Amino acid sequence: MREDYLEIRSLRVVFDGFVAVDDVDLTVLQGDLRFLIGPNGAGKTTLVDAITGLTPATGSARFDGVEMIGKKVHQIARAGIGRTFQTASVFEELTVLQNLDIAAGALRKPLSLLRARRSVPESVEAAMETTGLTRLRDRLAGELAHGQKQWLEIGMLLVQNAKVLLLDEPVAGMSGEERELTGQLLQTVGRDHVVVVVEHDMEFLRAYADSVTVLAAGKVLAHGTYAEVQADPKVQEVYLGPSSDHVPEDAVQATGGGG
Amino acid sequence: MTTSSLATTSRAEQGRSGRRRERLTVLAGYTFALVALFGVAPLVLSDFRLRLLAQFLCLAMVAVGIGLAWGRGGMLTLGQGVFFGLGAYIMAIHLQLSDAGPGGRPSFMVTGSGLPWWWELFRNPIAAVLGIVLVPSLAALVLGLAVFRRRVKGAYFAILSQAVAAAFALLLVSQQGTIGGSNGLSNFRQFFGFALNDPVNRRMLFFIAAGTLVAMVAIVHQLMRSRYGELLTAVRDGEERVRFLGYDPALVKVVAYVIAAAFAGIAGALFVPIVGIISPRNVGVVPSIGFIIGVAVGGRATLFGPVLGSLAVSYAGSTLSASFESIWVYLQGFLFIVVVAFLPGGIASVWGLLRRRTAGGTDSGPGDPPPPPVVDPGSDGAPMLADARPDPVKVGEER
Numbered sequence: 001m002r003e004d005y006l007e008i009r010s011l012r013v014v015f016d017g018f019v020a021v022d023d024v025d026l027t028v029l030q031g032d033l034r035f036l037i038g039p040n041g042a043g044k045t046t047l048v049d050a051i052t053g054l055t056p057a058t059g060s061a062r063f064d065g066v067e068m069i070g071k072k073v074h075q076i077a078r079a080g081i082g083r084t085f086q087t088a089s090v091f092e093e094l095t096v097l098q099n100l101d102i103a104a105g106a107l108r109k110p111l112s113l114l115r116a117r118r119s120v121p122e123s124v125e126a127a128m129e130t131t132g133l134t135r136l137r138d139r140l141a142g143e144l145a146h147g148q149k150q151w152l153e154i155g156m157l158l159v160q161n162a163k164v165l166l167l168d169e170p171v172a173g174m175s176g177e178e179r180e181l182t183g184q185l186l187q188t189v190g191r192d193h194v195v196v197v198v199e200h201d202m203e204f205l206r207a208y209a210d211s212v213t214v215l216a217a218g219k220v221l222a223h224g225t226y227a228e229v230q231a232d233p234k235v236q237e238v239y240l241g242p243s244s245d246h247v248p249e250d251a252v253q254a255t256g257g258g259g
Numbered sequence: 260m261t262t263s264s265l266a267t268t269s270r271a272e273q274g275r276s277g278r279r280r281e282r283l284t285v286l287a288g289y290t291f292a293l294v295a296l297f298g299v300a301p302l303v304l305s306d307f308r309l310r311l312l313a314q315f316l317c318l319a320m321v322a323v324g325i326g327l328a329w330g331r332g333g334m335l336t337l338g339q340g341v342f343f344g345l346g347a348y349i350m351a352i353h354l355q356l357s358d359a360g361p362g363g364r365p366s367f368m369v370t371g372s373g374l375p376w377w378w379e380l381f382r383n384p385i386a387a388v389l390g391i392v393l394v395p396s397l398a399a400l401v402l403g404l405a406v407f408r409r410r411v412k413g414a415y416f417a418i419l420s421q422a423v424a425a426a427f428a429l430l431l432v433s434q435q436g437t438i439g440g441s442n443g444l445s446n447f448r449q450f451f452g453f454a455l456n457d458p459v460n461r462r463m464l465f466f467i468a469a470g471t472l473v474a475m476v477a478i479v480h481q482l483m484r485s486r487y488g489e490l491l492t493a494v495r496d497g498e499e500r501v502r503f504l505g506y507d508p509a510l511v512k513v514v515a516y517v518i519a520a521a522f523a524g525i526a527g528a529l530f531v532p533i534v535g536i537i538s539p540r541n542v543g544v545v546p547s548i549g550f551i552i553g554v555a556v557g558g559r560a561t562l563f564g565p566v567l568g569s570l571a572v573s574y575a576g577s578t579l580s581a582s583f584e585s586i587w588v589y590l591q592g593f594l595f596i597v598v599v600a601f602l603p604g605g606i607a608s609v610w611g612l613l614r615r616r617t618a619g620g621t622d623s624g625p626g627d628p629p630p631p632p633v634v635d636p637g638s639d640g641a642p643m644l645a646d647a648r649p650d651p652v653k654v655g656e657e658r
Contacts, residue, residue, distance in 0.1 A: 052503065077505035089500045091493045098489050105486060106505030113487040160504055 004030045004064060006051075006164050006194050011059035011069075013043070013050050013218075020046045021057070022218035028164075033190040035205050036198045038215035039238055044198045045086070047215070048166045052076055052083050063164055063194070078106060082162025086169050088149035092142030096133050096152060099141050100124045103156035123159045131155040131185065147178035154185060164194040171204050183208040214238075285480070288563050289473070296469035306458055313465040313533045315573040316472050320526035321550045322557070322569035323475045324519030329551075330559030331488065332515040333412070333495035338420035339523045339550050341427045342395035344542030346524030348431075349394060350531040351444035352378055353387035358448045366446065367439055375437045384451055395524030396517050403516040407509035412498070421544055428543030443538025450532040468529050472566070475522050480562055482518070491515055523550075549576075552595045558607025568605060 006028045013021040021043040028034045036044050050057035053073040061068045068076050091099050097120065104121050105113070128134040131151040136144065141152060150170050157165050170186075171179045179201075186195060186208060199205055205212065205226060212229045214222040216238040222229050229235055300312060321339050328334045355365040356378065364374055381387040402423065406416060432441045439445075453460040482488050494501050494508045501508050531537050540546070550569070557568020572591070580587040598605060 073502045074505050074507050077503050083503060089497055091496050091500070093492055093496055094489060099493075101486065102490055102493050102501075103504050105490070108486070113490065114482070114485050116481075116484040117486055156504065 004163055004194055006196070007060075007062045008047075008051070009060040009062075011047065011050060011057055011061060013046050013055055013057045019218055021050060023059075024215070024218070024220055026213060026220065028194050028196055030163075030194050031191055031210075032194075033186060033208060033210040034196045035209040035212045036196055036215060037200070037205065037212060038221070041217075042215040043218040044215055045168055046218075048083060048168055048196075048198060051166065052081060074106075077160065077162075080161065080163040081166065082157035082160050082164065083166040084150070084153045084157065084168055084170060086172065088146065088153055090141040090144075090149050090152050090156070092140065095138050095140055096128070096144070097124065097137040099152060100127055100155055100159050104159040104161075106160065121159070123161070127155040127158040130158060130188065132181070145178075147174045147182065150174070150182065151185065154189065158189065162193070165189065165196070167195070167197045169198055169200065171199065171201055179204055285562065289477075292473055292476075296473070297466065300469075301462060301465070306461065309465050310461060310533060311577060313468045314530065315570050315577075316465075316468040317526045317530040317533060318550065318553070318573055319566045319569040320468075320472050320475055320529075321523045322554045322565040323472070323479055324522035325550055325554045326559055326561075326565035327479050327482065327491075328515045328519040329554065330561070330565070331483065331495065332491050332512055334512060334516060335413075335417040335551070336420045336516070336519065337417050337544075337551060338422075338424035338427075338547050339519065340424045340542040340544070340547035342399060342520040342523035343527035343530070343546075343550075344427060344431065344537070344539075345395045345398060345527065346391045347527030347531050347537040347541065348438060348444070349381050349387060349390045349524075350528035351447070351537050352438070353381045353384065354447040354450065354531065355444060356382045357384070357451075365444075367442075367444070368436070378437075391524050391528040392521050395520045395527075399517045399520030400513060403513035404509065407512045407516075410498075410509075421547065424542070424547045425544050428539045431539040431542065439538070441539055443536055443540075444531075445536035445538075447532060447535060455532060455535070464529070464533055468533065471525060471529065475525075476562065476566060478518075482515075483562065487511075487514070548595075549591070552591055552598075554605075555595060555598045556605055558605030560604070561607040564605050564607040567607075 006026075008024060008026040011021055011024045011026075012019065024043075024047060036047070038044055046055060049055040051061045051068055053068070053071055053076045057069055059069060063080060066079050068079065068081060071079070091102070094102070101117060101121065101124055104123055125134075128137060131154060133148065133152060133155060136148065141149065144152065154165070154167070154170070167186075171182050174182060183204060186197065189195060190210070197209075209226050212222075212224065212226055213220060214229055214232075214235050221238060222232045222235050224232070296316075301309065304312060321343055325336060325339060328336050356363075359365050368374075381390055406419060411419060431438060431443075434440060447455055449455055450460065450464065453463070455461070482491075490501070490506070490511055494506075494511045498508045501511070527537070527542075530541070549572075553569030553572040554565040555568070556572055557566065558564025572594075576587055576591070579590065602608060604611075
């Protein structure tokens with residue numbers, strides 16, 4: 001099977017002279033569940049916004065040989081980059097099935113949209129199975145629990161045929177059990193997708209991250225496994241201030257979990 | 260359905276029975292409409308009343324389009340008078356030309372240097388019919404793409420559409436020499452070769468209007484059932500999210516907007532031979548808001564609500580304005596405010612509220628507290644007709 005990867009080179013985002021993302025280079029391979037962490041204002045969400053066309057940027061973000069910078073939001077989505085938002089944004093007045101069916105349909109021919117749905121597309125069935133929402137298919141999305149809405153969003157990315165999933169704090173506000181299920185879902189999905197998770201929760205990070213990239217003040221500060229990153233003095237510095245020379249593991253968790 | 264478990268079975272059944280009830284409601288609605296319009300009305304109504312009803316049916320056609328654009332698509336269009344006027348004036352020009360005969364000129368043009376070139380475009384009956392559908396559609400396409408591409412929505416779109424209606428009415432008033440200015444166009448003698456003073460032909464016009472209205476409702480019905488209808492609702496509720504799924508929401512919205520405009524254009528075209536006059540008074544800001552009121556009262560997101568609301572408001576208007584002319588305008592405004600503030604789903608939602616209340620009364624024993632406001636199972640699965648739950652946030656945005 002071909003290995004897919006997201007390749008970001010010299011990406012820069014400037015707002016009115018303020019450099020939010022500064023010359024970021026990043027390569028994420030398929031099967032490598034990547035977590036993106038950093039203090040508040042480090043540019044994590046801005047980086048995701050830039051890749052998905054929400055914020056103008058310079059530099060390069062390529063996937064499958066296609067340059068994303070400069071394209072429109074819906075074109076980037078069609079090129080295989082999908083994202084979620086910090087607040088779940090499903091269509092609350094539509095059912096789970098309708099939500100997924102819409103996500104699956106961006107490439108349908110316009111005239112075929114004028115007919116009612118006759119059968120459930122295979123990809124939608126598969127996504128409901130993967131996200132455990134099969135039994136809730138006729139439930140309105142607005143009635144789902146918080147965690148289920150996030151899973152529906154991930155399911156929508158799957159049927160949308162996104163190859164790159166950029167998830168912005170998917171477990172924020174979830175219960176312990178929901179976190180665990182989400183972590184397992186991400187590991188399953190990560191096997192055949194390029195997955196980047198922006199996250200503050202260090203416990204979650206340690207349990208599920210294959211690799212971690214640390215951003216600070218718009219720059220890549222460190223990169224490696226959880227243990228490598230945690231042992232990096234530069235990382236300890238941005239999280240705890242310059243004076244500390246020894247950082248116990250718990251301290252990183254305490255500061256990181258706040259944001 | 261193989262994976263559906265015991266826990267959700269009853270819910271699924273509820274959904275199915277809700278859908279069956281919904282189908283029956285729709286079937287009953289169509290049957291009632293056909294019997295009333297093609298059976299009862301022509302038998303019991305005098306020629307004068309029938310003509311009034313035909314006029315109301317034309318206004319209801321505009322309401323059907325608004326129900327699609329606003330109720331389903333979230334576009335509060337306060338300028339449907341523009342498209343109504345385009346269709347109406349094209350029809351009026353054609354009727355004037357055919358009355359005048361080959362090479363003739365309409366009677367109101369006593370002076371001047373001959374016909375304007377664009378009058379000639381609509382001398383041919385086929386060209387006139389095409390123009391009635393295509394000119395409003397094209398206008399909506401250009402305006403819609405320009406506006407939706409720039410992500411203008413909510414109150415800004417409403418204000419913009421109203422400003423267009425105001426400008427359009429002013430433009431018409433200024434054209435005294437070519438389209439009769441503020442007097443408009445009137446005194447039509449025949450409609451595609453049929454004399455308009457013949458009662459049989461007038462009856463035929465009523466049937467044409469009734470059939471057109473039913474066809475428009477059927478078109479909107481199919482659109483609401485279709486994948487496009489689901490997508491339109493999704494755009495209404497989360498335009499940004501739809502964009503991230505790979506759609507261009509501007510295109511989704513513009514389709515509904517163009518259909519609404521075409522409906523308004525056809526409505527205007529039928530209004531002309533039925534009423535016998537079209538003037539800037541029928542197409543400006545006030546009539547444009549009048550179209551909206553009926554839709555809001557009837558229930559903008561439902562299938563029949565816009566039609567019934569529009570007919571009710573038209574009837575109330577014609578009855579009341581005969582006796583208290585000035586009061587009706589205030590009453591109309593008051594009605595609009597009350598509905599928008601307290602009953603965003605329109606009268607159609609009262610039915611659901613009442614049913615929920617009475618259903619609670621029979622389910623629970625006497626003296627029990629009222630049941631919690633659960634979501635109506637009828638709207639589960641296919642929120643096509645029952646989708647009229649109050650939604651104060653959304654209305655707040657659009658006001």
